[in-house]
Structure formats: C-alpha cells, structure tokens
Amino acid sequence: MNWSDILEFARGPFFYAALLFFIAGMLFRFTRIVLLGWGKDRVKSKGSKLGGVAKTYAKAILVWPFIPWVKNTFNRNPIIYIAGGLFHLGLFVVIFLGAAHMLVWKSLIGFGWPTLPLPIVDWLAAVAIIAMLILFVNRLINPVLKLISGPAEWLNLLVVFLPMVTGYMMTHHLFFQYEMLYSLHMLAVDALLIWIPLSRISHFMFYFFSRTIHGAQFGKRAVSP
C-alpha cells in the first residue's frame, strides 16, 4: 500500500464514514439532550426573556469579538481572550473561506461561495496555529486549567491541531511529499470528525442552548445579559 492508496481511502470511504458518524453523533446528542425534558418556567418575568436573548447574541457576536476589553475580566487574563479569539477566527476563515475547503463544501452540498485570497487565509491559518500553541502552553501553566484538564482536554487540542498543521504544511509543500501530507491531513480530519461528537469540541452546537438560556435568565430579571 502506498500513499496514493491511503489518500484514496482517507478522502473516500473513510471520510464519508467519518462524516456520517459526525452527523449521526451530533444528531444523537442533540436529541438526547432535548428529550431529557424542559421544566416549564412558571415564574413571572420582570423584563423580557426575548429581549435578553436578542441582547446577549448581539453582544456575543457583534461586540465581544471585536472589543473584548469591554469585558472587565479581560485584563485579568488577556491571553485566553486574544489567543482563543484568534484561534476561532482563523479556524472559521480556513474552513469556510479557504478556496480548497469551499470546493469540498460545494461537492457536499451542491453550491459554493466567494472565498478569500490565499495569502489572507494562509496568514490566518498560521495565526490560528500559533494561537493553539499559546493555548496549549497556557493550559500547561495556568493553575485553574491545570486542575480541570484531563486527558480528554489534551486530546481535544491534539485532534484539532493535527488537521491544522498538516493542512498548513500541505499548502506550503513543507518537509514531506505532497501526497503523504495530503493523506495525513485527511486522516487527521477524519479523526476530528469522529472525535467531535464524543467530546467537548461539540460546544459549537450547545453554545446556542447555553447562550439562549443565558439571555432568557437575565432578560427575565430585567438585567443586562
């Protein structure tokens, strides 16, 4: 078996299997949570729940990512805000606005969209990789993170790091032959797709639960969320 065979497998059957596992896994977790049951809130509101929800999303999407220092904990731990923010920014840009990835999306869902020029994407990918390294070091030395980090947390970082770094090396033809890097990138992506439903990387879905609850709880009390 040579690298082309591995590549065929990793971007073919294995990729689709991993993708299916990812979708089924996330659907399972979504359903599982929703079916645990929601108690009816019989408490009379002082303010508006809906208003609170709207306000908290507006803040979370339009305010905090751009001017994080309005949060008064920013100064206490700026690393986690800046590195965490840049990591997510880089990740989103690479996955959705990188030309190569857009083509993958197009082949999966049937339509595409304009992408950003490669140098910008490339630069942000590098920023995201560096941010991940900083977050890794931060997790090693911050006393709270040391306490709460178990094997699952380290594995999360690794499983996200590998596709990023192999993808970057691939675009720049670094160190190894292209087919090998491409295979490793696809294997890493497949591993990530499988690991997401089993881990906390799934927070991108549950974010919408907790953010909505947050807005409703503060809105109900007429307090700014």
Next chain:
Amino acid sequence: MTTTQTAINTFVHETGAWVASQLEACTRCGMCAEACHFYQATGNPEYAPVWKIELVRRAYEQRFTLGGKMRVAMGLDKPIRDEELGAWSKIVYEACTMCNKCALVCPMGIQLGPIIHNVRAGLSDAGLVPEDLKAAVQKQKEIGSPLGATDSVYDQRIEWVADEWEVDLPMDVQGADTLVVFSSIEVMKFPENIAAIAKILNKAGEKWTLSHKAREVVNFGFYEGNEELTKLFMKRVFDGARELGVKRILVTECGHAYDALRWTAANIMDVPDVEITHVAGYIWNLVGAGRIKLKQGALDDKGVITFHDACKIQRRGGHIDEPRELLKILAPNAFKEMTPNKEQAICCGGGGGVIAIKEADPQRYKVFEMKMEQANRIGAKTVAMFCSNCRLQFTDGVQKYNPPFKVAGMSQLVADALVE
C-alpha cells in the same frame, strides 16, 4: 446506599435538559475563574466556578452520555468517589456566594450559579453540609429562625421596635394589601431597618401588615440546597399570605430569600397568586407614584456615598436601577459608583450562607478586602446597600479593618429623608 450514590441520584434527578445542555456547552476554558471574587482574592484554583460544578458534570456525563461512559472506560475521566465528596463540600459552601457573576464571563453564557446550587443539593442529600450551616438550618426548622428569634423573642423585639422608634407596626391584619416579611437578621441585628421600612410604608398610606405565621423571610434551606426545607420555609411565608388574603408579599433586605421566593418558588411548589416584590423596587415605586416625597440632596453634604450591589437583589434580582434612582434624589452630587458596578459588581463575600460558616472566615475577609478597596478608591464615606446579609458582612468587615467609610441600609437612608 453510599453517600456518593445519594449525591449522584440527586444530581440525576435535578438534571433536565436545562442543566445538561449547559454542561455540554462548557469548553473548560477556565475563564469563569477570573469572575469569581473568591478566586481573585485567594488565587486558589479550586475556587474556579468550573471546578465547583465538576461533580455534576461527572455525574451527568458518566451516567447519561456515551462519550462519558467511554471516557471512564478508557481511563480518560475519573468516577466520583466517596472520599472526594467532602472536599467539594468545603468548596461549594465555603467559597461561593452563588452570585452568578461567572455566568456573565463565561463565553458560552452558562448559568454557573444555579448549577452550583444543584451541587449543593446533592451534597445536602448526602449529608455533607458544613456543621455551622447545618445547625442554623435546623434552628430555622425547629424555632422558625436561624438566629434564635423564637415566637416570644420575635414578639418582644417587634414590640420594642414599635416603642423605641415610635412607629406603628400592624400585626396580622386581615385583608391588608401588603404582607411585609422581615429577616431575622433585621429583627435581631438591624431593628432600625424595621422601623425605617414601617415609617416609609405608613407615610405612603400603605395598608400593610406583619404576620406571626410569616415572620421569617430568610431561607437557610435554600442556602443548603435542601429542597424540602426550602419549600417548608417558603410555605410558612405563603401560608401567612394566604391566611391574611394579601395582594403582595414584600421581601425586605434579604437577598437569598428574594431569589427563593421571587425566582424559584413558582417552579418547585404551589404559590399563592400574589405579587412578590422587593423593598428595593417597591420604595422606588412609592416615590414614582408620588406617595412619598424625599428631601432632594438630603445626603449631599455627608461626603461621597456609593451603592453596593447585592448579588441576589441586583444581578439576580433585577433591582439595579431603582436604588440608583433613589440615590440620585438623595445625593445627586455625592453619589459615586464603584468599579465594577451594577450587574458586573463583585460580592461582599458573605452571601450564599458563607457568613454563617466559621471555617469560611479567611476567604470571606479576603473578599471583603477587595470590596473595601473599591470603596476606598472613590473616597467613599458611606456605602449603602439593600441587603442585610451584605450589611452583616460589611459591618463585620468594618469592625475588623476600620476603613474610613460607614455602612448604611438604603431603607434607613430613605426613611431619614422623608419629607413630612
């Protein structure tokens, strides 16, 4: 049944989609630690809010999720063990005021405060409550007050307040509009508060009453996380309200009680169809409706005055603006905010039952030092507040550190500024 199993059963019982979806959202980024005044004051990583909910997280994941079961099987996560539980009791009871500031910092917006309450519920059922708190809860169960206000002590105190401050304190008036329920902190330690609130209500021509049945608003069962006792203590208040046929229950200066009665009761028990409100909002309503008039600038010549936000009355209670409106009348020039303030304010350090537990003293004072520094930074001469639990903590702290400010109850300030 082992204590661990009892605790786990409670966690499981309390874990609906509301809790589970939030536990799932946690990325374990640790940012919540930066919001916690106990962590800020001591630097102890175990005080990070995310660590305080660790027990519920493990119980939930290992019981409900395939990923969690798999991680335990692979040795990637630890099951809960009996010998560990006691350590968590010290963390969630002695270093948390349930103020929920962490929820504002969490990038996912998780309501950590209420989830920490669930942890307390589990520990309470497992019998792992700090001795001091347990004793106070028992006292409230048996004699109706955690501070030793028995029926006869209560009567004596009320009679004495009526005499001493020459105020009319209507008792058990059938058909009154408003049932006022004081906390025994006020009855025993701040009786002037009772006189102040009575003066304000009498001046406004409010048809109000006290009740023998509903004579204690404090809810130590809620501190403990013991749902049965929480309900029992609230039932006493509601029974009083039902018996007298009032339209509203006015909670006085007690934060946790307000959280329980206003924001929790309807979801865990039958509540009478009455308005439940807090004196912080109600006094402002009286001013707004023109039923009482306050002397403009009454406090302006007494140096800088600031307002301390109580976690359960302001951030968790919703009465953020009303006290400030009052202070803008009383001290339009002398009123100054501490930083941070309003929903972002940090706690006094004594809420959530912490002040009732002797072992919690070191971290309780450390938090107070932070609060004191905030007040000193703006040169405050008076720190006003609407919560007598905060006031207890402030009074105690002021005695220990002797800062240049004095502590005042808002009701008192308002009562003193009433225009005849």
